[in-house]
Amino acid sequence: MICRAPGEIAVVIAREFTMELNRLSRTLKIKRFLNDVRGASNALSTLKNFDFAYKNMAEMNLQRDACSAILVRTSIERTILSRR
Numbered sequence: 001m002i003c004r005a006p007g008e009i010a011v012v013i014a015r016e017f018t019m020e021l022n023r024l025s026r027t028l029k030i031k032r033f034l035n036d037v038r039g040a041s042n043a044l045s046t047l048k049n050f051d052f053a054y055k056n057m058a059e060m061n062l063q064r065d066a067c068s069a070i071l072v073r074t075s076i077e078r079t080i081l082s083r084r
Contacts, residue, residue: 001030006039014044014052015060022062031066038073 001024005017021033044052 001025001028001032002034002036004036004039008041008043009037010043011048011052011056015056018057018060018062021068022060022066025063025066031063033066033068034071035068036071038071 001021003017003021005013007013021035025031025033042049
């Protein structure tokens with residue numbers, strides 16, 4: 001499943017996004033995800049990112065056999081795009 005996350009990402013949005021993907025995965029029996037966040041901005045601090053990945057996600061009872069990859073835009077790409 002390919003998922004796109006536009007706009008600003010905050011903890012509440014990331015949690016809702018993750019829970020919805022988990023629900024869809026269980027319902028549709030999809031175990032592979034590609035998350036495209038190239039159009040999104042991260043509103044979380046480094047600590048909040050860590051907490052989300054290692055604390056919040058652990059509390060969400062997510063499937064252990066699902067795999068996910070994330071497409072991100074690098075800082076070089078952002079610089080090039082902002083100069084256009």
